[in-house]
Amino acid sequence: AQSVSQHNHHVILSEAASLELGCNYSYGGTVNLFWYVQYPGQHLQLLLKYFSGDPLVKGIKGFEAEFIKSKFSFNLRKPSVQWSDTAEYFCAVNARGSGTYKYIFGTGTRLKVLA
Amino acid sequence: GAVVSQHPSRVICKSGTSVKIECRSLDFQATTMFWYRQFPKQSLMLMATSNEGSKATYEQGVEKDKFLINHASLTLSTLTVTSAHPEDSSFYICSASVGLAGGTDTQYFGPGTRLTVL
Numbered sequence: 001a002q003s004v005s006q007h008n009h010h011v012i013l014s015e016a017a018s019l020e021l022g023c024n025y026s027y028g029g030t031v032n033l034f035w036y037v038q039y040p041g042q043h044l045q046l047l048l049k050y051f052s053g054d055p056l057v058k059g060i061k062g063f064e065a066e067f068i069k070s071k072f073s074f075n076l077r078k079p080s081v082q083w084s085d086t087a088e089y090f091c092a093v094n095a096r097g098s099g100t101y102k103y104i105f106g107t108g109t110r111l112k113v114l115a
Numbered sequence: 116g117a118v119v120s121q122h123p124s125r126v127i128c129k130s131g132t133s134v135k136i137e138c139r140s141l142d143f144q145a146t147t148m149f150w151y152r153q154f155p156k157q158s159l160m161l162m163a164t165s166n167e168g169s170k171a172t173y174e175q176g177v178e179k180d181k182f183l184i185n186h187a188s189l190t191l192s193t194l195t196v197t198s199a200h201p202e203d204s205s206f207y208i209c210s211a212s213v214g215l216a217g218g219t220d221t222q223y224f225g226p227g228t229r230l231t232v233l
Contacts, residue, residue: 034221043119044159044208044224090158094220103149103222107158 002027004093006106013081014114021076021109023065023091032094032101033074035065038108039087047089050074061085083115118142119211121225128199129233136194136228138209144189146214149222150182153206165192166214199232206230 007022025031035047048059055067065076074091091106118141128134138148147166151159163179165171165186173179181203183195192211196203208227212220 036224043226044210046221046223049221101220102164103161105159105161 002093002095002102002104004091004104004106006089006091006109008109009107010110010112012112012114015083016080017113019076019078019081019085019111021089021091021111023074023076023106025072025074025091025093025095025104027072027093027095029096033065033067034092034094035059035063035074035076036090036092036105037087038090044090047076081111081113083113085111086113087111117221117223119145119209119223119225121209121228123228124226125229125231127231127233130200131198133195133197134199134230136196136207136209136230138192138194138211138225140190140211140223143211143213143223145192145211146189147212147220148186148192149210149212150184150192150194151208151210153208153227159208162194196230199230201232204230204232 003026005024033050036044037047038044047063048057050057050067058064063078067074088108088110090108094101094103120139122137150162153159162177163171163173163184165184167186167189171184186192206227210222210224212222
């Protein structure tokens with residue numbers, strides 16, 4: 001069965017620290033990859049997405065993610081986090097199952113940035 | 116653009132009653148809408164996928180007779196929790212997409228509805 005793993009459940013960083021959140025998926029076929037963010041009290045919104053082409057994708061607010069096919073990974077990075085990046089981050093994979101595409105979300109990583 | 120609303124944001128009901136949750140795409144036409152359930156400190160669990168004008172596709176383990184989904188127009192989908200029980204208490208989130216081919220769709224999420232069944 002397809003699955004998405006986010007190994008870091010809680011991350012605490014100081015402002016200006018670098019961030020990397022892990023995301024691994026299990027699916028051998030073509031996948032479309034997403035990172036969503038949920039700020040406190042707000043709904044989920046798209047950070048970035050990868051469909052094809054350059055495996056390093058850039059999203060909003062200085063985030064980027066790299067698709068490494070051989071490692072089935074799509075890790076999220078930001079060189080210098082800000083207090084306003086405090087949120088929950090979800091990795092998602094949209095893969096073709098039995099005839100249709102299905103979104104599968106990871107369990108989320110709660111990031112707290114200390115001012 | 117791409118705003119999705121949900122109503123109500125919170126609902127408290129008695130056990131045995133039915134509750135309807137609305138999901139609307141405000142500024143785009145949503146060919147496909149999704150309903151998720153989120154438990155505390157857990158990920159979103161897809162309950163069902165609905166395409167406008169056709170029956171919803173339910174995920175394994177989700178009772179279609181208990182969670183009735185209607186997607187009557189390109190901007191509105193409803194989830195009705197019938198004969199709700201305390202174990203149905205949860206955070207229900209809808210999302211909408213324009214239905215691009217090849218699984219490249221971005222989902223636009225609503226703010227969620229907190230259901231508490233007493």
